[in-house]
Amino acid sequence: xxxxxxxxxxxxxxxxxxxxxxxxxxxxxxxxxxxxxxxxxxxxxxxxxxxxxxxxxxxxxxxxxxxxxxxxxxxxxxxxxxxxxxxxxxxxxxxxxxxxxxxxxxxxxxxxxxxxxxxxxxxxxxxxxxxxxxxxxxxxxxxxxxxxxxxxxxxxxxxxxxxxxxxxxxxxxxxxxxxxxxxxxxxxxxxxxxxxxxxxxxxxxxxxxxxxxxxxxxxxxxxxxxxxxxxxxxxxxxxxxxxxxxxxxxxxxxxxxxxxxxxxxxxxxxxxxxxxxxxxxxxxxxxxxxxxxxxxxxxxxxxxxxxxxxxxxxxxxxxxxxxxxxxxxxxxxxxxxxxxxxxxxxxxxxxxxxxxxxxxxxxxxxxxxxxxxxxxxxxxxxxxxxxxxxxxxxxxxxxxxxxxxxxxxxxxxxxxxxxxxxxxxxxxxxxxxxxxxxx
Numbered sequence: 001x002x003x004x005x006x007x008x009x010x011x012x013x014x015x016x017x018x019x020x021x022x023x024x025x026x027x028x029x030x031x032x033x034x035x036x037x038x039x040x041x042x043x044x045x046x047x048x049x050x051x052x053x054x055x056x057x058x059x060x061x062x063x064x065x066x067x068x069x070x071x072x073x074x075x076x077x078x079x080x081x082x083x084x085x086x087x088x089x090x091x092x093x094x095x096x097x098x099x100x101x102x103x104x105x106x107x108x109x110x111x112x113x114x115x116x117x118x119x120x121x122x123x124x125x126x127x128x129x130x131x132x133x134x135x136x137x138x139x140x141x142x143x144x145x146x147x148x149x150x151x152x153x154x155x156x157x158x159x160x161x162x163x164x165x166x167x168x169x170x171x172x173x174x175x176x177x178x179x180x181x182x183x184x185x186x187x188x189x190x191x192x193x194x195x196x197x198x199x200x201x202x203x204x205x206x207x208x209x210x211x212x213x214x215x216x217x218x219x220x221x222x223x224x225x226x227x228x229x230x231x232x233x234x235x236x237x238x239x240x241x242x243x244x245x246x247x248x249x250x251x252x253x254x255x256x257x258x259x260x261x262x263x264x265x266x267x268x269x270x271x272x273x274x275x276x277x278x279x280x281x282x283x284x285x286x287x288x289x290x291x292x293x294x295x296x297x298x299x300x301x302x303x304x305x306x307x308x309x310x311x312x313x314x315x316x317x318x319x320x321x322x323x324x325x326x327x328x329x330x331x332x333x334x335x336x337x338x339x340x341x342x343x344x345x346x347x348x349x350x351x352x353x354x355x356x357x358x359x360x361x362x363x364x365x366x367x368x369x370x371x372x373x374x375x376x377x378x379x380x381x382x383x384x385x386x387x388x389x390x391x392x393x394x395x396x397x398x399x400x401x402x403x404x405x406x407x408x409x410x411x412x413x414x415x416x417x418x419x420x421x422x423x424x425x426x427x428x429x430x431x432x433x434x435x436x437x438x439x
Contacts, residue, residue: 070180070181070183071089071090071091071180071181071188072089072090072149072178072179072180072181073087073088073089073090073178073179073180073181073186073191074087074088074089074090074148074153074175074177074178075087075175075176075177075178075195076088076097076159076173076174076175076176077173077174077176078101078105078171078172078173078174079171079172079174080105080106080171080172081104081105081106082382082413082416083196083380083416083418084101084104084105084194084196085176085194085195085196086100086101086104086173086192086193086194087191087192087193087194087195088100088148088191088192089148089181089188089191089192090147090148090149090178091147091148091149092147092148092191092192093143093144093145093146093147093148094122094130094143094144094146094148094151094159095115095132095143095144096192097122097148097159097173097192098115098120098122098132098143098161099114099115099192100192100193100194101161101171101173102114102115103194104194104375106239106373106375107163107169107171108163108164108169111239112238112239112259113163113164115132117164118163118164118165118166119131119132119133119135119137119164119165120132120161120162120163120164120165121137121138121139121143121161121162122143122159122160122161122162123159123160123162124151124157124159125157125158128141129141130142130143130146131143132144137165153175153178154175154178155175155176155177155178156174156175157174157175158172158173158174158175159172159173159174159175160172160173161173196418196419198417198418198419198420199416199417199418200417200420201415201435201438203437203438204434204435204437204438205434205437206430206431206434207350207430207431207433207434207437208430209349209350209430209433212345212348212349217349218346218349219426220280220424220425220426220429221424221425221426223280224280224281224283224284224425225284226284226285226287226288227280227283227284227286227287227425228424228425229287230256230258230265230267230287231256231258231374231425232374232422232423232424232425238258238259238260239258239259239373239374239375240256240257240258240259240372240373240374241256241257241258241371241372241373241374242256242370242371242372242373242374243255243256243369243370243371243403243406243407244279244357244369244370244371244372245279245356245357245358245368245369245370246272246357246358246367246369247369247388247406247407248386248387248388248410249387250388250406251270251271252268252269252270252402252403252406252407253269253270253271253272253273253279254267254268254269254279254283254403255267255268255269255400255403255404255406255407256283257404261294261299261300262300262303263291263300263302263303263304263305264303264304264305265291265304265305265307266304266305266306266307266399266400266401266403266404267283267286267287267307267308267309267400268306268307268308268309268399268400268402268403268404269282269283269286269308269309269403270308270309270310270319270323270402270403271310271311271314271319272314272358273311274313274339274359275345275346275347275354275359276346276347276350276353276354276357276359277340277345277346277347278311278339278340279357280346280425281337281339281340282309282311282337283309285309285335285337286307286309286335288335289305289307289330289333289335290330291305291330291331292305292329292330292331293330294330301330301331302330302331305330305331305333306331306332306333306396306399306400306401307333307334307335307400308323308333308334308335308399308400308402309334309335309337310323310324310334310335310336310337311336311337311338311339312336312337312338312339313338313339315336322398323398323399324336326398332396332398332399347359347360350429350432350433351433352365352432352433352436352437353429353432353433353436355367355436356368356369356370356383356385356432356436364436364439365436365439366385366414367385368383368384368385368386368414369383369384369385369407370382370383370384370432371384371407372422372428378418378419379419379420379421379422380416380417380418380419380420381415381416381417381418381420381431381432381435382409382413382415382416383413383414383415383416383432383435383436384407384409384411384413384414385409385411385414386409386410386411387409387410387411388406388407388408388409388410389406389408389409389410390406391405391406391408393405414439415435415436415438415439417435
C-alpha cells in the first residue's frame with residue numbers, strides 16, 4: 001500500500017505523476033519475486049545482472065582500497081640506544097612512537113619511565129611541537145592525535161623528545177627508512193616493535209677456556225658468586241648496566257648499576273687492578289654490601305646506594321679523603337678490600353679480554369672497555385676503544401656517581417651486538433673472548 005501526503009496546492013502535481021507510478025508498478029512484474037530470509041523479512045528484489053555487476057564493483061573497490069591504504073613501515077633509530085630499531089606503521093601516532101621508545105629503550109629516571117609518567121613534547125625539524133597531554137602547555141597540537149604519515153617525514157629526518165619539563169631530558173630519534181608493509185609476511189598487529197638485528201660477526205664462535213699447566217679452569221659464576229648474583233640474578237631486578245675496564249683515559253676503571261626493588265645500586269672502581277682476577281674480586285666484594293634496611297626491615301631506606309671500591313694495595317690519602325672519610329653504612333659505602341690469592345691466572349685463560357683491559361699486549365685487540373646492558377631478558381653489548389664523552393653531573397661528589405655516564409664512546413664501537421644470550425658471568429667472558437677473536 002502506497003500512501004501519499006501532499007498539501008492542497010500540490011494535488012495537481014500528485015495526480016500528474018500517478019500514470020508514471022502505474023508504469024513503475026507494472027514494470028516490477030518483469031523483475032524476480034521478492035525473496036525471504038529465515039526470519040520472513042522481505043528482501044529487495046534484484047536481477048541477476050544487477051547482482052553480478054554490484055559484486056564486481058564491490059570487489060574492485062575493495063582491491064583499490066587495500067592497495068591504496070596499505071600501511072607504510074617506518075624504522076627509527078635513537079641516539080641514546082644504538083641497538084634500537086623502532087618500527088611503527090604510518091597509521092600510528094606520535095604517542096605510539098614515544099610509548100615504543102619508553103618500552104624498548106631507557107627513558108627518564110634510571111631509564112625506567114613511561115609515556116604517561118611525565119609531560120613531554122616532540123619537536124620536528126621545522127620547530128613544530130606536539131605535546132603529550134590534553135593540557136596545553138607548549139603547543140596546541142596533540143601527539144596522540146597526530147599520525148606519523150601526517151608529518152611528511154623523509155629518511156634522515158629527526159624528531160626531538162623533550163621529556164619531563166621539571167628535569168628535562170632530551171632524546172633524538174632518526175627516521176632510517178620507510179617501506180610498504182609486506183602483507184604476506186608481516187602481521188600489522190605486531191607493530192609497534194623493536195626489530196633489532198643481533199649483529200654477531202660471521203666468524204664468531206663462543207670461546208671455551210681450557211686447562212693451563214694442569215690447573216683446573218675457574219668457574220667465574222661460583223668464584224665470584226656475589227657479583228654473579230648482583231649482575232644476573234638479583235631478586236626483583238630491573239635494568240642492569242655494566243661497564244668493565246677503563247673509560248678512555250679517565251680515572252674510571254669500572255662502573256655498574258642495577259635497579260632492584262626501586263633502589264639504584266651503584267658500584268664504582270676509581271683505580272686500576274693488577275689483573276683480571278683481582279678486578280673481578282674487587283667488584284665481588286662490593287656486591288656483598290646491601291642497601292640499608294633491606295636485611296633489617298625488609299625494605300630499603302633510600303632510593304640509591306653508592307659503593308666505591310678502594311683496594312688496600314691502591315689506597316692513598318687522596319682516596320681516603322674523597323671516598324672513605326664520609327661514609328654512611330648502607331647508603332654511601334666505601335669497601336676497602338685486599339687482593340686475591342691466585343692459583344689461576346685469568347689473564348691467561350681470557351687473553352683477549354686481558355688485552356682489552358690493558359693487562360697484556362695483543363696486535364688485534366686494542367685497549368678498551370665493555371658495556372653490557374640488560375633489560376628484562378635481553379642483553380646488548382658494546383665493545384669500544386678510544387675516547388669517551390664527558391658529561392656534566394650535579395650528582396653528589398665523593399660517591400659512586402663519580403663513575404656514572406663516563407663510558408659513552410666518541411668513536412664507533414669495535415663490536416656491537418644485541419639480543420645476546422648470556423647466562424652468567426662465566427658465559428659473559430666466554431662470549432666476549434669469542435667476539436674479540438673475530439677482530
